[in-house]
Amino acid sequence: MVFSILFITAILPKQARFKYEFEKGVVWMHDDLISPYNFAIRKTTQEIKSDKDNILKSILPVYRLDDKVLEVQLSEYQADFEAKWRSAGLPDDDYKERTFEFGFELLKNIYQKGVIGLNKNYQKEKDNANYLIMLLKNNVKTEVSTATLLTTTSAFSLASERVVENKKVRTDILVNVLKDRITPNILLDERFTESLQKQAIENVSSTRGMVQKGEVIIENGSTINDEAYQKLESLRLAYEENARVTGDRNLVLLGQFLLVALIVSLLMVFLYLFRKDIFQDNRQISLILLVVTGMLLFLSWSIRMKLPSLYYIPYCIVPIIIRILFDTRLAMNIHLLVVLIASFFVPNSFEFAFLQISAGMVSIYSIKNLVRREQFLISALLILLTYFISYLGISLIREGALASVEWLKFLPFIFSVLLSLLAYPLIYLFEKMFGITSDITLMELTNTNSTLLRELAYKVPGTFQHSLQVANLAESAIFKIGGNALLVRAGALYHDIGKMENPQFFIENQNKGLNPHDKLPYEESAQIIIRHVVNGVELARRHNLPEVIIDFIRTHHGNTRVDYFYQSFLKNFPEKIVDENTFRYPGPIPFSKETAVLMLADSVEAASRSLKEPDAESINNLVERIIDYKLEQNQLNDSNITLKEIETIKLIFKTMLMGIYHVRIDYRQ
Numbered sequence: 222m223v224f225s226i227l228f229i230t231a232i233l234p235k236q237a238r239f240k241y242e243f244e245k246g247v248v249w250m251h252d253d254l255i256s257p258y259n260f261a262i263r264k265t266t267q268e269i270k271s272d273k274d275n276i277l278k279s280i281l282p283v284y285r286l287d288d289k290v291l292e293v294q295l296s297e298y299q300a301d302f303e304a305k306w307r308s309a310g311l312p313d314d315d316y317k318e319r320t321f322e323f324g325f326e327l328l329k330n331i332y333q334k335g336v337i338g339l340n341k342n343y344q345k346e347k348d349n350a351n352y353l354i355m356l357l358k359n360n361v362k363t364e365v366s367t368a369t370l371l372t373t374t375s376a377f378s379l380a381s382e383r384v385v386e387n388k389k390v391r392t393d394i395l396v397n398v399l400k401d402r403i404t405p406n407i408l409l410d411e412r413f414t415e416s417l418q419k420q421a422i423e424n425v426s427s428t429r430g431m432v433q434k435g436e437v438i439i440e441n442g443s444t445i446n447d448e449a450y451q452k453l454e455s456l457r458l459a460y461e462e463n464a465r466v467t468g469d470r471n472l473v474l475l476g477q478f479l480l481v482a483l484i485v486s487l488l489m490v491f492l493y494l495f496r497k498d499i500f501q502d503n504r505q506i507s508l509i510l511l512v513v514t515g516m517l518l519f520l521s522w523s524i525r526m527k528l529p530s531l532y533y534i535p536y537c538i539v540p541i542i543i544r545i546l547f548d549t550r551l552a553m554n555i556h557l558l559v560v561l562i563a564s565f566f567v568p569n570s571f572e573f574a575f576l577q578i579s580a581g582m583v584s585i586y587s588i589k590n591l592v593r594r595e596q597f598l599i600s601a602l603l604i605l606l607t608y609f610i611s612y613l614g615i616s617l618i619r620e621g622a623l624a625s626v627e628w629l630k631f632l633p634f635i636f637s638v639l640l641s642l643l644a645y646p647l648i649y650l651f652e653k654m655f656g657i658t659s660d661i662t663l664m665e666l667t668n669t670n671s672t673l674l675r676e677l678a679y680k681v682p683g684t685f686q687h688s689l690q691v692a693n694l695a696e697s698a699i700f701k702i703g704g705n706a707l708l709v710r711a712g713a714l715y716h717d718i719g720k721m722e723n724p725q726f727f728i729e730n731q732n733k734g735l736n737p738h739d740k741l742p743y744e745e746s747a748q749i750i751i752r753h754v755v756n757g758v759e760l761a762r763r764h765n766l767p768e769v770i771i772d773f774i775r776t777h778h779g780n781t782r783v784d785y786f787y788q789s790f791l792k793n794f795p796e797k798i799v800d801e802n803t804f805r806y807p808g809p810i811p812f813s814k815e816t817a818v819l820m821l822a823d824s825v826e827a828a829s830r831s832l833k834e835p836d837a838e839s840i841n842n843l844v845e846r847i848i849d850y851k852l853e854q855n856q857l858n859d860s861n862i863t864l865k866e867i868e869t870i871k872l873i874f875k876t877m878l879m880g881i882y883h884v885r886i887d888y889r890q
Contacts (some may be wrong), residue, residue, distance in 0.1 A: 225510040229562075246444065249439045249444075251441065253441050264428060281353050282340065286358040295329065324384070331379065335407050337370040337371070337405055353365070380396075492551075512543065531573075535641040539556055549585055560574055576615075579611050587600040656768070660707050664707065681727070684724065684730060691716070691826045695712075697873050704814045716773045721760070722752070754777075754807065776809055781854055811859065
């Protein structure tokens, strides 16, 4: 417990907590808030984004004039012209020289005018390809419009027109040569442009205006509008920043220690008052504290990693795990404590607490009786529905308009619910680590196709049928009076597995007319009967059955006598002194409602098989006699079962036995 308190305190974020909670559209219920010092008003995310967009629009893209393009293209022009002129078989005369010179000068003029490689990222409108640029020419910046420059397409069109207009040159060859020699010589300098943009964005101010010391930020009864909300948010950030710089970190640590110690101590008090069985078991306490600490560790990590939303965290995984491994009350108690601690470190703590407590309650209620694996999926859907209703309700209260609900902010809840399904493998892991049996394991144990139960059905079919009937009786009774019906059913199916060692010595497995006890002394017969309890415990441990199931094997006869052989011994050997313990089961007596109900169901079901003509009266007398005998023998003293519950059990047993033996009530008077 102390280690958990210290560890949780160490991992929690160390930051001062602003004492006011506020939301847009909510009425300010506190006193008038006066600014304690000067602070800058922070811009909203949207305002900062808008400012950055405007700055980016004002930054002109930087283009550079590349002089080498002209040199290369003129050189290539000369080579291309010579090759094409000769391939046409034309003579070297004045006509050739005139054509060459005209094309050479035309190409120089085009590049001197400038050929730009346009970039669509800077076009202001789809229908207008022109935009302003910053042109670097000989390290001199000039602001020009792309409309004054040529593109490769417009440059070639211009060249073609000029060539066609000149009747003194060879048009076809010149156009063909110029087509391949026109390429952009004004190119975008992306690195320089991005550098200018980055520098401009860094200079965007994150604040707008100031609130002076002594100025009223918001008055009591005022609605928190956008402007007031931004001032309050700015004050909160300034307060936490100021506390981080000037506050005493050790005092923050002490405050966290006190709160965590109080919460964990309340958990221990709850266990001491209401679940002493867990309080006295270090393994179970370690598991509970591990789950609590693990969730708070995950929360602290998420805060440090600055997750977009803390609602991504699957808070409902804690109550699901505790409910499956322990019980409903403990799950609810622990979930409340975890949410209370987490609320100190999340924004809008009341909203957070409402959402998580509601979802946690649904997660616990939805798996009150786990009898099918698909209940995990059903539980997840119900948790998601609860989140949706809560989120919608809070949004409507805050915004007052359905159109203003931010549906994208609900996505973290969906992710959180999906993560809560990890409870299933975690439960299996915790079971193996801490030796705890969950309802999931009990469901697997009650599968009659399991190895041990198949062996029981094959070797001792009579005992197997008896166990099934006992399971039905005990499960119905415990469900009515309140208890773990799944645990009772599993315990009932395995309570007589020890009879597989000597099946023929038990009447339900004997053939008619053959009874091996007829050839044995009464003491030895009693010991064989009693030994099925010890054999059952050994067999259960060899097959790694949980201790909670072994408890049913050990207690289903308590420390009662094997009365048939005991009375037979007294009748036939009245002169001998008998050690009663020879005929008595080793115990212990039942120590829970579940084990007590199984003992009663086992005795009643076994005795009912001896009824020759079962009717309502005989069944009624049988149930009363068997249960009263157990009470007289003090077999139920440790089981925490009431007399009222015993009367309920009697009624259920009578009703079910009458149904089993098809007893009809005679309505004739």
